[in-house]
Amino acid sequence: MKKTQLLFLSTIMGLFFGTGVNSQTKKNTSKNPAVFSKVVYQGDDDIYKKNPLKADEFYTPILQGCYPDPAITRKGDDYYMVCSSFAMFPGVPIFHSKDLVNWTDLGGVLNNVNEFNPHDTGISAGVYAPGITYNPHNDTFYMIVTAFSGGLGNIIVKTKDPMKGWGSPIKLGFGGIDPSIFFDDNGKGYIVHNDAPDKGKELYNGHRVIKVWEYDVENDKVIPGTDKIIVDGGVDLSKKPIWIEAPHLYKKDGSYYLMCAEGGTGGNHSEVIFKSNSPKGPFIPAPSNPILTQRYFPRDRANKYDWAGHADLVKGPGDKYYGVFLGIRPNEKDRVNAGRETFMLPVDWSGEFPVFENGLVPLEPKLKMPKGVTENKTGKDGFFPNGNFTFTENFTSQKLDYRWIGLRGPRENFATVTKKGLQINPFAVSIKEVKPTSTLFHRQQHNSFSFATTIDYKPASEKDLAGITCLQNEKFNYVFGVTKKGNDTYILLERTEKGVSKIIASTKIDLKKPLRLQVKATGDNYEFSYSTNGVDFTNLGGAVSGDILSTxxxxxxxxxxxxxYATSANDAQLQ
Known part of the structure; x- marks a missing residue:
């Protein structure tokens, strides 16, 4: 799928804007809950086995799994980074670091379902392409983003301290997508964003423009009539560049720089830069564009990283610039299951224009730590892990780890931590519906991984099902769970492709005690297994393809x- 679809959505946003509040609450859930415990997620990618870290190194991507469209800002020694979340809830994950290496997960910026409610949006709608900027003139952080839900459109939220939460969304009066905000030395504000060309001036499919608005900082709104197109099409309009987007403004040595993604968020993705004497242009492209891309290399190269672009810059430790950007690590069949991830590279800005160091050669998995950073604590002391790691969750804390997320609604609406584990009270909704589901999700963060959990559950009817699901979206997923047929209990594996479901395998089981469920992937091959004694596992359905879990x-x-996953609206009916 191309980004055309989301751009098309920007012209029909009303179709996706729900008006009601989330109807799924604890009051209308099933009285037959499932209890999950002893979750173990383990990554096992060869790239990390073959490239162990030295004492002065760290891995990129810095955020593995679906953490695309990163944006970053700095106040003093504190760095804050946000990413897209689409219909996942809470919206806009945010991370904090003191050194660009070790990151702490702060949850989601948009965590009030009464203000951001993606309850009726497809999984790739919701909210995406955020910007985050610290304004030293009023000591305030701004997060600006496009939201395809609740009639929001482009919104901005503010805080004095991202550790303490954010204010309510403020709707902004302009269209398009991918906004970011910039504050000049004199305190004046500007917003830049992607938009369609003026009516009647679209020259080809994928022709987009970058606009700038003056921003009223006192009243938090764009100033009517100040909008201006500052980039038409891209670096060279005569070459019909596509999808100029994700703009960010910077100021260095008295000049203004506009950095954008160009080429679409796929194999032709790149990052380009322009320069001007004014934030309102005219902007002249650098002669060295692109400054970051992976599009020039053989498609069948080993240890392939690809799709690099949609970047943001920050001055790091020692006043050295760094850039965060999205990229992918496809599996052996060149499929993208883990999604677009957040990568990092140092940036050389010793010349007139910035250039991502080693951003125009095949990306490598390791970087040297920034100057003055002495310890890589990723995966330790509460810092977010990367590389190959094991995440164990016993649900012993009343506060769920932030990496557990809901889909189209808050996890608190269906999940409760009990003495026996995590209790999920099933909604009468299946994962094939465009509604909030009673499913506690963890991102797939490796091409090769295992995920296992113990489930204590006794279905009362054929409408009851609980287990685990591997999901790309509502029309493409696997369900591996326990249900009922007549008076007997069964475990089944169901594959849904293009919205059409098929039970691959099923078997009758005797649930005398809790069941252990496991999915294990080795690249494109996924295997689902169960154990009735916690030790010996039985495969169900053989090795199945992860194709439907790829974009x-x-x-x-x-x-x-x-x-x-638990539901009281199971439609996987055994014959």
């Missing part, structure tokens, strides 16, 4: 999710 097959802009 290549399923489309969209998210990565695969692995969920603890």
């Amino acid at each position: 290549n097959v399923a489309g969209g802009f998210t990565g695969a999710l692995i969920g603890l």
Whole structure:
């Protein structure tokens, strides 16, 4: 799927804007809950086995799994980074770091379902392409983003301290997508964003423009009549460049720089830069564009990283510039299951224009730590992990880890931590519906991984099902769970492709005690297994293809999710 679909959505946003509040609450859930415990997610990618870290190194991507469209800002020694989340909830994940290496997950910026409610949006709608900027003139952080839900459109939220939460969304009076905000030395504000060309001036499919608005900082709104197109099409309009987007403004040595993505968020993705004497242009492209891309290399190269673009810059430790950007790590069949991830590279801005260091050669998995950073604590002391890691969740804390997320609604509406584990009270909704589901999700963060959980559950009817799901979207997913047929209990594996479901395998089981469920992927091959004694596992359905969990097959802009799932509206009926 191309980004054309989301751009098309920007012209019909009303179709996706729900007006009601989330109807799924604890009051209308089933009285037959499922209890999950002893979750273990383990990554096992060869790239990390073959490239162990030295003492002064760290891995990129810095955020593995579906964390695309990164934006970053800095106040003093504190760095904050946000990413897209689409219909996942809460919206706009945010991370904090003191050194650009070790990151802490702060949850989601948009965490009030009464203000951001993606309850009726497809998984690739919701909210995406955020910007985050610290304004030193009023000591305030701004997060600006496009939201395809609740009639919001482009919105901005503010805070004095991202650790303490954010204010309510403020609707902004302009269209388009991918907004970011910039504050000049004199405190004046500007917003730049992607938009369609003026009516009647679209020259070809994928022709887009970058606009700038003056921003009223006191009243938090764009100033009517100040909008201006500052880039038409891209670096060279005569070459029909496509999807100029994700703009960011910077100021250095008295000049203004506009950095954008160009080429679409796929194999032709790149980052380009322009320069001007004014934030309102005219902007002249650098002669060295692109400054970051992976599009020039053989498609069948080993250890392939690709799709690099949609970047943002920040001055890091020692006043050295760094850039964060999205990229992918496809599996051995060149499929993208883990989604678009957040990568990092140092940036050389010793000349007139910035250039991503080693951003025009095949990307490598390791970087040298910034100057003065002495310890890589990723995966330790509460810092977010990367590389190959094991995440164990016993649900012993009343506060769920932020990496557990809901889909189209808050996880608190269906999940409760109990003495026995995590209790999911099933909604009368299946994962094939465009509604909030009673599913606690964890992102797939590796091409090769295992995910296992113990489930204590006794279905009362054929409408009851609980287990695990591997999901790319509502029309492409696997369900591996326990249900009922007559008086007997069964475990089944169901594959849904293009919205058509088929039970691959099923078997009758005797649930005398909790069941252990496991999915294990080795690249494109996924295997689902169960154990009735916690030790010996039985495969169900053989090795199945992960094709439907890739964006290549399923489309969209998210990565695969692995969920603890329960429903009282099961439609996987055994014959």
